[in-house]
Amino acid sequence: MSRRTAWDWVLLALAGLAALIVVLPLLLLLLNSFKTPDDYNNGGPLQVPTHLSFHGIQAFWTRVDFPQKLWNSIFISGTVAVLAVVVSVLNAYALGIGRVRGRFPLLLVFLLANMLPQEALLYPLYNLFKNVGLYDSQWSVIIIFTAIQSAFGTYLLASVYGTFPRELLEAASIDGAGRWRTLWRVVVPVSWQTLSVLLIFFFIWTWNEFLIPVTFLISNDKQTVPLAVASLQGDRLMDVTTTSASALLGLIPTLVFFLLFQRTLTRGVTAGAIK
Amino acid sequence: MAVTVSTRRTGRRGNAPRRRSLGYWPYLLPGAVLVAAIVVLPLVQNVYYSFTFYRGIRPPEWIGLANWQHLMHDDRFWQSFTHSIAMIVAMVVVPTLLGLLLAAILFDVVGKKFGGRVASLLRAMFYVPQIIPIVVASIVIGWIARPEDGALNEVLGAVGLDGLQQNWLGDPHFALPTIMTVLIWVQIGYPVVIFMAALQRVDPELYEAAELDGANWWHRFRAITLAVIRPEIFVVVLTCTIAALKVFAPVYALTRGGPGTSTIVPSYYSYSEFFQSQQVGYGAAVSTALTVVIVVVAVGFLILQRFVERREA
Known part of the structure; x- marks a missing residue:
């Protein structure tokens, strides 16, 4: 740490003031x-x-039955995170390590699948899930987000697996391990760090989703935390401090989650950008 | 899904993994089926709906280009895309510029002169709104902007600036800027975190050399910093532009596109056509148009990026 000039203090004050403005709404809440x-x-x-x-x-807690909403969010996001990581691993194993033919157009499809606006899928999906009887079921949301998150996961993991150490694969093959065993005994353990980042991101992304859950989860007892907070806006029974409390309860779970996994999340954000 | 996978267990004949064979195809099955059923087919179906008269109950009726022709003359449609430009200002332009500035200050000055802990603390403060569900973040700002008893108007009144009090979300002049504020607030932490990580790649010796040559901070910033972190700037601008084009939740939670149509955006417009007006065919045309714009923007960016990289090389 070299000597600090007056200018350094001014810049520190500016950055500190800006940071304070950013957290001010939360302090007010x-x-x-x-x-x-x-x-x-x-x-x-x-x-x-x-x-x-x-x-x-x-x-707010009693009106929306907050523990129920919390459980719904945990159940949906947790299931999506696990399923989407499994699907991403299987896809990426074939594309990145198996190098199947036509992998570039396939990767492009997965990339686009993640980029598309969900509005462009909304009505056909609405029809589809009505027809199979899963409308207003949490499984509709779970299936949709497993597809969307795993599309991103496939894209990312395929490039990670593209540089997977060949010696490890060859060693496994010499030991007589087939593809299936190699995947679970070698590839997954070696790439576990990346997978854990994906797991956490899928969880938090699914937790924060809005458009698809608000369309598919009609019954009150199936809704997630963000839906519960949004559904009461404009309700005349929501006085100023109840509204404030609803937003506070809505953001506490993700805040706790963030604090628990802060390191992994920061690593993930920055790694994702370099890719 | 589990069924397909478990049948593979028997097929272990120890093929060397490096050999290109059909042997990896089964692993793609669950993912490919999911993406086909949940993304590809619905997308195709949605494009088809855009050429039909469809109100959700009776089967869609082919009407050719009628929806698309109507779209071209629909003021509300063009207005929604004009608002997308406001969303890009709020989610891309302002956060990227401010993010560059803040990341440079945090990394160059705060981190080096006051210690890494102070810099990480400030970075975490900027990042907090990013982790809140965007609907909840919207409601936080909406709560502050409540017309009668919101914190903003209360504070303005308390310091004697009653004249500046507004119906922030109910006045057509202020509703869009209020939503833009939500988005700037939510978005600012993302570029700060990414750019700060990228700055670690800048070789300090380059800086020292530039300093010896008498370059001032701004010169160094332009010639060295920007050049090194350009890939991250591309990524941030691309991902945030796509996100800006897709904005839905703040509009849904705070204004429902109103007052009037003063905050309508393409995604909310298609949503309201689907589920409020029951004009599914027309809503499909709006959402297809949005999809086309997003794909064009994404492909355009990638081509531009490649072009710039080639020119450098």
Whole structure:
């Protein structure tokens, strides 16, 4: 650390101020989620609560049955994350290590599959899942996101597997391992770090999805956390502090998840960009 | 899916993995079936719907180019794409420029003079809105912008700036800028994190050499930093542009395209045609047009990137 000039302090202050502005809305949310509406109206949004009130939290929690929404989100995102990683591995094994013929056009299809706007698939999927009786079932959302996330995973993993150490594959083959065994005994363990990044990303991406869940999950008891938060907006029973509390409860799970997996996530974001 | 896979277990005859054979095809089966059923076929079907009169109940009726002709003269359609440009400003232009500036300050000044911990703390603060579900992030800003008792108007009133109080989401002049604010807020952390990681590739010796040559900070930034992190800039601009064209959740949660059509975007327009107006054929035309735009933008970017790389080499 070399000597700090006045200019350095100015830049630090600017960056710090910008960072503060970014987290300010969340601080406001935290401050006002534990007030009664009266307390809010009397003291304004910047004042510390005169007494700690769980009015808003409680109102939202019971109205949407928050634990149920939390479980729905965990179930859908967790299932998608595991299934999509398995499908990505199988695809990437064939494309990156197996180098099957026509892999470039196939990779392009997987890349496009992830890039397309979901609106362009929405109505046909709506018809499809109505016909097979899975409309308003969490499995419709799970199947759709397994396809979409694994398309991205295939694209990424295929390039990782393209540079997989050949010696390891040859050694496995000399030991008499077939393709199936080689995949699970050699390829998956060696690439486990990348797979864990994918697992976490698929989980959080699916958790945050909105358009497809809002179209397919009609029944209240099937909805996810983001849907529960959005569904009550504009409801006249939602006073100012209950709205604040609903947003706070909506963001806490992803925040906790982020703090738990911060390292893996940061590594993933930056690795994804270089690819 | 599990069935297909488990039957493979018996076929272990120890082919050398390097040999190109049909032997890897079964592994593609689950993924290919999924992508075909969930992405490829629906996409084709949606394009077909765009040439039909279809209200969701009776089977679609072929009407040729009628939807597309109507689209060309539909003010709402063009307006929705004009708003996409606003979304690109909010999700691409502002975050990329601010992100470059902030990443450079955090890496060059804060990280080097005040320590890596301070820099990572600030980086984490910028990144927090990225991890919140975008609907929830929209509601956070929407809550601050509530017309009667929202924090923004309350604060403006408290400091005597009553004249600046607005119905932020209910006034056609301010609704779009308010949504743009949500997107800038959500997006800013992404370029900061990516650019900071990219800056680690810049060779410090190059900087020292430039300094000896008397180059100032701006010269160094342009000649060295930008050149080194250009691949990341490309990735950020491309992925964020695509995301900007797809914006849906903030509009759905905050304004439903309104007031009037002042915040309508292509994805919300097609959604409302599908499920509110029940004009499925027309909604399909809107979403197909959006798909075409996204594919053209993506391919255009990749060609441009290759062109720039070739010119360098």
